[in-house]
Amino acid sequence: MSLRGRGVEIKSPEQLRVMRKAGLLTGQALEAVRxxxxxxxxxxxxxxxxxxxxxxxxxxPSFKGYSHPPFPATICASVNDEIVHGIPNERVLVAGDIVSIDCGAIVEGWHGDSATTVAVGGESAVGADVRELLRVTEESLWAGIAALRLGGRVTDVSAAVEGYVRGQAHPTGGSWGILEDFTGHGIGSELHMDPNVPNYGRAGRGPKIERGMALAIEPMVTLGSHRWKTYDDEWTIASQDGSWAAHFEHTVAMTAGGAWVMTALDGGEARLAELGVPFGGLS
Structure with a gap:
C-alpha cells in the first residue's frame, strides 16, 4: 500500500483481493436487507x-460507532425525503415508502461501502415520478462507473453522473436536485479517504485514475431542490423542500484490466459488459 499525490491510497493486487471480501460482504448484507x-x-x-x-x-460493521457523535447502527436507513445518514429506529415502513439503505463492512482491515434505494411494496406501489427517480439515480451511478479510465481524472466520474441526470427528463417538468455537499470518496484501509468524488462538475480535474485506486461512487438525487437540512439527531439529512430522494453507491477499484465493482456480487461484470466497459476483476 502506498500514498500518492494528495494522499490517495494505492492498493496492491493482493490488497484489492482482500478488499473484495469486504465488498462482497457489504453486497450480501444489502441483498439480505433488500x-x-x-x-x-x-x-x-x-x-x-x-x-x-x-x-x-x-x-x-463500518458505520457502527463511526465519527462524532458516534453513529449508533450498522446501516443508514433514510425514508422518503430523507437523503442520507438516517438512523434506524422503530419507524414502520408502509407500502409506497422508499428507503435508502447505506451499508459498510470491514474485513481484515479493509472497507466496502454500498447503497441502494428500495420501493416498499415493490415499484408498483410508488408513483411514476418516484420510479423515475430511482431509475435515474441508479443509472447515473453506472454512468459514473463507466467513465473510469486509467489515466483519466476523478471528475470524469463527476461529469458523467451529472450529465446523465441532467439529460433525463424530469417526470413533473421540474429539475433534478443533485446533492453538492455530500460526495463519493476514496476508500480502502479507512472508510472515507481522499479523493472526494463530487456528483457534479467538469471532467478532467482532480487526481489521475491509477491502478490500485478505489473509489466509493454515490449519487444522491432528489425530485426537487438540492438544498438540505439536518435533523436534531445530528445525522439524518433530509431535503429542505420535502422532495423525495434516492441514493445508490458502489465501491469500485481500478486494476490493469479495468473497473472492478467490489460491492456488486458479480463484480459488476454483467453491467459493465452492457455498457461496453472493460471488467477488471482479479482471480
Whole structure:
C-alpha cells in the first residue's frame, strides 16, 4: 500500500483481493436487507439483519460507532425525503415508502461501502415520478462507473453522473436536485479517504485514475431542490423542500484490466459488459 499525490491510497493486487471480501460482504448484507423490505417492517429490524449478515460473515460493521457523535447502527436507513445518514429506529415502513439503505463492512482491515434505494411494496406501489427517480439515480451511478479510465481524472466520474441526470427528463417538468455537499470518496484501509468524488462538475480535474485506486461512487438525487437540512439527531439529512430522494453507491477499484465493482456480487461484470466497459476483476 502506498500514498500518492494528495494522499490517495494505492492498493496492491493482493490488497484489492482482500478488499473484495469486504465488498462482497457489504453486497450480501444489502441483498439480505433488500429482500426483507416490506410493509410492516421497521428500519431497526433491517439494521439487525445487516449486522447479523456482516458479523456472521466474519466482518465488522463500518458505520457502527463511526465519527462524532458516534453513529449508533450498522446501516443508514433514510425514508422518503430523507437523503442520507438516517438512523434506524422503530419507524414502520408502509407500502409506497422508499428507503435508502447505506451499508459498510470491514474485513481484515479493509472497507466496502454500498447503497441502494428500495420501493416498499415493490415499484408498483410508488408513483411514476418516484420510479423515475430511482431509475435515474441508479443509472447515473453506472454512468459514473463507466467513465473510469486509467489515466483519466476523478471528475470524469463527476461529469458523467451529472450529465446523465441532467439529460433525463424530469417526470413533473421540474429539475433534478443533485446533492453538492455530500460526495463519493476514496476508500480502502479507512472508510472515507481522499479523493472526494463530487456528483457534479467538469471532467478532467482532480487526481489521475491509477491502478490500485478505489473509489466509493454515490449519487444522491432528489425530485426537487438540492438544498438540505439536518435533523436534531445530528445525522439524518433530509431535503429542505420535502422532495423525495434516492441514493445508490458502489465501491469500485481500478486494476490493469479495468473497473472492478467490489460491492456488486458479480463484480459488476454483467453491467459493465452492457455498457461496453472493460471488467477488471482479479482471480
Amino acid at each position: 429482500a426483507a423490505v416490506k410493509p410492516g417492517v421497521t428500519t431497526l429490524e433491517l439494521d439487525a439483519i445487516a449486522e447479523d449478515t456482516i458479523r456472521s460473515g466474519g466482518g465488522i
